[in-house]
Amino acid sequence: MQPLFETEVHAQLRAQARRFAQNEIAPYARAWEEAGEFPRELYRKAAAAGLLGLSFPEHLGGSGGDLTLALASSEELLVHGRSVGTVVGLGSLGIALPPILALGNDEQQRRFIPPVLAGEKIAALAITEPGGGSDVARLRTKAVRDGDFYIVNGSKTFITSGCRADLLTVAVRTGSEGHGGISLLVVERGTPGFRVSRKLDKMGWWASDTAELSFEDCRVPASNLLGEENTGFLAIMKNFASERLMLASQCVAIARLAYQESVAYARERQAFGRPLSGFQVIRHKLADMASRIAAARALTDEALHRLGRGEDVTALAAMAKNIATDMCMAVCNEAVQIHGGYGFMREFVVERLFRDARLYPIGGGTREIMNEIICKFEGY
Secondary structure, three states, X not given: OOOOOOOHHHHHHHHHHHHHHHHHHXXXXXXXXXXXXXXXXXXXXXXXXXXXXXXXXXXXXXXXXXXXXXXXXXXXXXXXXXXXXXXXXXXXHHHHOHHHHHHOOHHHHHHHHHHHXXXXXXXXXXXXXXXXXXXXXXXXXXXXXXXXXXXXXXXXEEEEOOOOOOEEEEEEEOOOOOHHHEEEEEEEOOOOOEEEEEEOOOOOOOOOOEEEEEEEEEEEEHHHEEOOOOOHHHHHHHHHHHHHHHHHXXXXXXHHHHHHHHXXXXXXXXXXXXXXXHOHHHHHHHHHHHXXXXXXXXXXXXXXXXXXXXXXXXXXXXXXXXXXXXXXXXXXXXXXXXXXXXXXXXXXXXXXXXXXXXOOOOOOOOHXXXXXXXXXXXXX
C-alpha cells in the first residue's frame, strides 16, 4: 500500500533512495550493525545522491519540498538498506536542524546548516537528560550568561549520533523552572568543557552511535543562542510533532520489511510436505500483519496531510506514533514467530528488526506521554 500523498516526484525519489540503499547500505548492513557504526563517508555519499537535503530550503543547500519527501526516502532506505541503525544515524539531522531553521538568524542558518546537508558535518539533537526522560520541562542543564559566552553545566543522554556529532542543538535552562526558562544553544565539537562521556550499548539500532554527553563549565559563544532566551520550549514541542511522525513512518517501513521477509520465508520454508504459506494459520498471520501496516500508514498519512495544510497535529501525531509503534512491535513479533528458530538467529534480519522495534514506544516521547498528550487535547 503506497501513501496517499504519493506523487511522481515521490516515486522518482523512492527509486533513487532504493538504488542508493541497495548499492551503498545493504551489502554492508550486517557488518556495520555488528561493528556498532557505519563510515562517515556515507554522509557524503547520501548528500551527493540528494538524500540529505530533502525538505530543507535550496538556498541553504537543501532540495526543497516538504516532510513527506524526507519520509519517503527514509522508508526506502530502511526497507532496502536493511539496517535501521544506519538510517536513523544518517537521519539525525532531521531533528537537529529544524530548530536552527525555525529560530536561527540568517548567519546561524548559513553557518550551521549547509555543511550538514553536504555531508561534511554530523548534527545531533540533545534534549534528554539522565533524570528527566520525556519530561522536557524538568531539564537541569544550565546555561548562565557571562559576557559574550554562556557557561553550560549539565549532562545529556540517549543522544543519537552524539558520539560523532560536529554540532549539537542543545536544550538548556537559562531562566526559571518549568518550560518558560528553556533555551536552545548550538554547541560545536571541540568547545572547551564539552565531552562525550561514553558511547552507550543498546538493545537495537546498533549501527547508530548513541551518547551520554557532559558539559562542565562549557563556554559556548552567545552568538550560538537560537532565537531569544527562554523561547526554546515551543520550538522543541513543534519539532516533536514532526519527529513523532518521522518515527511513525519508520515503524511502517520496519514492519513492511519484516512482513516482506515473512512472506518470502513462508513461501519457501517447507513443513509437513508443503510451504508454510499453505497453512491457514500462517496466511492469517500475514493477513493481519498487512492489515495493521495499512492502518498505521493511513493514520500517519492523515497526520502528514493535515500538517501540510498548516494544522496543529500535536495530538494526531501522538496517536499516529502510538498506533504505528504498537503495530511495528506486533508485526516484528509475528515475523520472528513465522521464522521459528531461525527468527532467533542474528543472521536473519527479522531478529534485528524485533530488537530495533522496541525503541519506538520509548523514543521521541514514551507511549504513556503520548496518551497524556491525547487526553489533554481531547479534554479529559
